[in-house]
Amino acid sequence: MNAQNTINRTVSVMPADVLFLHWATSLNASGLFREALTEQMTYRNIDRDELVALVDEALHDETYDLDELVEQTSGLEDLEELLEAPDAEPLQHE
Incomplete structure (x- = not known):
C-alpha cells in the first residue's frame, strides 16, 4: 500500500x-x-478487490474525491451506479 x-x-x-x-x-x-x-x-x-478497483478508478480519474464517494454512496451498488453515470465529470481543481 x-x-x-x-x-x-x-x-x-x-x-x-x-x-x-x-x-x-x-x-x-x-x-x-x-x-x-x-x-x-x-x-x-462485498468483494474487497472489486471495491478497491472501483474506488481507485474514481480517485485516479479525479471524477470524485473520497469525501464525495462517502457522501454519495451507501453501498457497492451505489458506487457502481455513480461511476457508470453518463454525466460523471472530473472535478475542477483550483
Whole structure:
C-alpha cells in the first residue's frame, strides 16, 4: 500500500488491547484492522478487490474525491451506479 493512498483515522482501543499490542511488537495493527474489515466485507457479500478497483478508478480519474464517494454512496451498488453515470465529470481543481 502506497503511503500517499493511506487515510489516517483514529481507532479507540481498550487499555488491555494497548498493552497486548505493546507486547506483541511484531503485530501490524493497521494490518489487523484491514483484516477485520475484509472479514466484514465478506460477511456483507462485498468483494474487497472489486471495491478497491472501483474506488481507485474514481480517485485516479479525479471524477470524485473520497469525501464525495462517502457522501454519495451507501453501498457497492451505489458506487457502481455513480461511476457508470453518463454525466460523471472530473472535478475542477483550483
